[in-house]
Amino acid sequence: MTTTNRQIHLASRPDGEASSANFRLVEAPAPEPASLAVGQVLVRHHYLSLDPYMRGRMNDAKSYAVPQKLGAVMGGGTVGEVLASRHPGYQPGDKVVGMGGWQEYAVVDAAQPGALRKVDTTHVPLSAYLGAVGMPGVTAWYGLMKICAPVPGASIAVSAASGAVGSVVGQLARAKGCRAVGIAGGPEKCAYVVDELGFDACIDYKAHADPKSLYQALADATPDGIDGYFENVGGAVLDAALARMNAFGRIAMCGMISGYDGAPIPLAHPALILQSRLRVEGFIVSEHMEVWGEALGELAGMVASGRLKYRESVAQGLESAPDAFIGLLKGRNFGKQLVKLI
Amino acid sequence: MTTTNRQIHLASRPDGEASSANFRLVEAPAPEPASLAVGQVLVRHHYLSLDPYMRGRMNDAKSYAVPQKLGAVMGGGTVGEVLASRHPGYQPGDKVVGMGGWQEYAVVDAAQPGALRKVDTTHVPLSAYLGAVGMPGVTAWYGLMKICAPVPGASIAVSAASGAVGSVVGQLARAKGCRAVGIAGGPEKCAYVVDELGFDACIDYKAHADPKSLYQALADATPDGIDGYFENVGGAVLDAALARMNAFGRIAMCGMISGYDGAPIPLAHPALILQSRLRVEGFIVSEHMEVWGEALGELAGMVASGRLKYRESVAQGLESAPDAFIGLLKGRNFGKQLVKLI
Structure with a gap:
């Protein structure tokens, strides 16, 4: 039995306000562990991050954000668990943060700098790596x-x-x-x-x-x-x-x-x-990767010790991502907007 | 015979556009050398500088520029010649730059930091100290x-x-x-x-x-x-x-x-x-006095060697200052706007 990898694609660019009609839910077969190339990691996403910058990428205008391609999976930050790996730095069960996009599974070239990062969920919840510690x-x-x-x-x-x-x-x-x-x-x-x-x-x-x-x-x-x-x-x-x-x-x-x-x-x-x-x-x-180490260290310490609090708005299921994203643009979320995928 | 010191006072604050009706020409007796206190210097102005910042000072609004007082001499940069001095650093005949205001003569407390500065006109014309070297x-x-x-x-x-x-x-x-x-x-x-x-x-x-x-x-x-x-x-x-x-x-x-x-x-x-x-x-x-020495040194060198060119719009006589100032605000000047007072 082939597992399904549900994805949200950008179907059309907004003319004015973005709406859920700009998105399309697509079902693709999930990547098979056996199909991984050397250096690749198969990740199952637990949470998808929704962020305001994504609205800019929906336009085809010159902006700092490269436009999101039409008919392709929406980009976005994700946290999840490694299911299979052909990269020595990652093992099944590892918790990772990456840019997996609006979909349930992703294959990541882990050798690419910044593509995937292993995270420790002992003192910091996994979802926080998309928010206060992300x-x-x-x-x-x-x-x-x-x-x-x-x-x-x-x-x-x-x-x-x-x-x-x-x-x-x-x-x-x-x-x-x-x-x-x-x-x-x-x-x-x-x-x-x-x-x-x-x-x-x-x-x-x-x-x-x-x-x-x-x-x-x-x-x-x-x-x-x-x-x-x-x-x-x-x-x-x-x-x-x-x-x-x-x-x-x-x-x-x-x-x-x-x-x-x-x-x-x-x-x-x-x-x-x-x-x-x-x-x-x-x-x-x-564009300021030089500060990430110092910043993440301080933020993780503050979250772990309870000195940095945060709230999450969690939408359930990939299909809820478009409406949750529109809500974020209108300020309907309360705290970090996430989509829970498991 | 008492010499006259003609002055331009701010008569009223502009309601919208500034006009020459906001100014008033006043005749006062020129300060007498015999009346100087210790540390004071009597300067005859050769040129008055007209600058856009003066427009802001004509309003009574909160701004970085302290409002110009009504019924008092308009403030402004001046260059001129020392006529009499009770400060050891200044002798009659010295060329000086200061903030003498819209008038023909001024008494300056030369001991006050930044109030008066002696300038060398061997290679740089006196008026340039109100412009490219000012x-x-x-x-x-x-x-x-x-x-x-x-x-x-x-x-x-x-x-x-x-x-x-x-x-x-x-x-x-x-x-x-x-x-x-x-x-x-x-x-x-x-x-x-x-x-x-x-x-x-x-x-x-x-x-x-x-x-x-x-x-x-x-x-x-x-x-x-x-x-x-x-x-x-x-x-x-x-x-x-x-x-x-x-x-x-x-x-x-x-x-x-x-x-x-x-x-x-x-x-x-x-x-x-x-x-x-x-x-x-x-x-x-x-607010950045720390750079003035370095900047003025470089600018004076460039003017003296002809590498820094400038143009002046020179209005003749103190009475022409209001119209020249209005013209400056409307871009009618061409280069540095000065008023020649001698």
């Missing part, structure tokens, strides 16, 4: 430590604060002796950010449709201004944060999810970059 | 060298390219082995930038009212993209430059003159900062 965690670490470069006592703010990246930014900032203020959507997320994650304050941007109201709420939460801002959303939230920046503040531009689906959202007052002598820097964590 | 020159030097940080072969672009700052940016970039592309208003300025200053190309933004046309012209002039951009104007020009930036490019935000008079001009595509992983940094040269 790409989102390192993203938070890089933007905070290398761009915002906070000193103890500094005021750090972060948008999408309950998300996979934002939640790590604020907790790391607190661990560095900073004041951490989050911006999130809805009272439940804000309560979680303050009560569970230990941020000093959190603004509910959904309660402030008017830019002046949003600015005032942020001003109340950041009485000493903002020294470092970590941006995940863009739009009105970025406008408000920019206006609260202290002189010589730093802004790490990590994501602009509010503008991914439609027309670009302008920045209302770019002259503030000059007036407040800010440094605004965009980055992609995969 | 604050505008150091501004160009700082933004190019410390923010754009160009390497030989890099593509550097600068707006207001025929102006006091922009002209130095491009010539310095060429001296560092870079390709220099200017953006300026009108065919005469563009021809000057290329033919006299030696830039590789110059775009006339006035010939491209449509953003797509402006972008295409800039694209034609920067076939390899832009690695470092020095911004003096903001608005549509910044939008076009942002779209031409190469990955990991740097933008030095020095001025946004296009938005000084009216409503803020939004930035159309802030997501490009992330997509191209740019560093965008605002700065004010007076």
Whole structure:
């Protein structure tokens, strides 16, 4: 009996908002252990990671992300278990993290640098390697430590604060002796950010449709201004944060999810970059591999010791991935969005 | 007979565009040498510098520039000659640069750090200490060298390219082995930038009212993209430059003159900062005094040897200062705007 490998392909590119109609569920035969070439590893995926950057790859536009090919398996981070291996570094039963894509099984050329990494699940749950101890965690670490470069006592703010990246930014900032203020959507997320994650304050941007109201709420939460801002959303939230920046503040531009689906959202007052002598820097964590070792080490230690908390939204089954992804783009997830495949 | 010290005061704050009606010519008695206190120096101004930053100071808004007081002499850089001195470092006849303001004479507390600096006019004309070998020159030097940080072969672009700052940016970039592309208003300025200053190309933004046309012209002039951009104007020009930036490019935000008079001009595509992983940094040269010695030394050497060229727009007489300043804000000047006071 041949096992089935269910896959999600990109069926069409979005015209405006992405929808589940852009995806197609495809059934392929699962790779056979006997068919592995030397150096290859067969992995069964336990979790698939859904991340905002995937929306950019669905377009055919020039962007930092190489466009996702039409009619091919959607790319994405995965954790799973080795079923069979023709690479000496991997044995059946090993837990691994890789870029297996939106499918249940993958054959990986393990000799390729960065293609597969064995992970220890003694103190860190497997799924965390897609979140706080994975790409989102390192993203938070890089933007905070290398761009915002906070000193103890500094005021750090972060948008999408309950998300996979934002939640790590604020907790790391607190661990560095900073004041951490989050911006999130809805009272439940804000309560979680303050009560569970230990941020000093959190603004509910959904309660402030008017830019002046949003600015005032942020001003109340950041009485000493903002020294470092970590941006995940863009739009009105970025406008408000920019206006609260202290002189010589730093802004790490990590994501602009509010503008991914439609027309670009302008920045209302770019002259503030000059007036407040800010440094605004965009980055992609995969271009800074030199920090991954240090960052993952620190993040794993914090998770293992309970000092770094995280929440996961887990959708069940590969077929649920498209809807879960659309929900992520709309902020319906709460914490790291995963799809459980077993 | 008492000599008259003519002064220009700020009479009112602009509501929208600045106009000459915001200024008032006032006649005061010139300070008497006999009235100098210990440490004071009496300077007769030869030239007054007019600079875009003065527009910001006319507002009462929170900005990096302390607001100009109503009913007081407009602040501004000046060069002149010492008439009398009770400071041992200054003798009558010494040529000096300072912040004497929009008036014909000033008494300066020379002991105050940075208040007055003696200059050598053997190889560098006195007026150049307000331009290429003064604050505008150091501004160009700082933004190019410390923010754009160009390497030989890099593509550097600068707006207001025929102006006091922009002209130095491009010539310095060429001296560092870079390709220099200017953006300026009108065919005469563009021809000057290329033919006299030696830039590789110059775009006339006035010939491209449509953003797509402006972008295409800039694209034609920067076939390899832009690695470092020095911004003096903001608005549509910044939008076009942002779209031409190469990955990991740097933008030095020095001025946004296009938005000084009216409503803020939004930035159309802030997501490009992330997509191209740019560093965008605002700065004010007076906050980086540590570079002035090195920068002025290099700039003076280049002017003295003829490798750094500049042009001056010289208005005659203090009474012409308001109109000359309004003209500067509208781009009517050609090169460094000065007012000759003798």
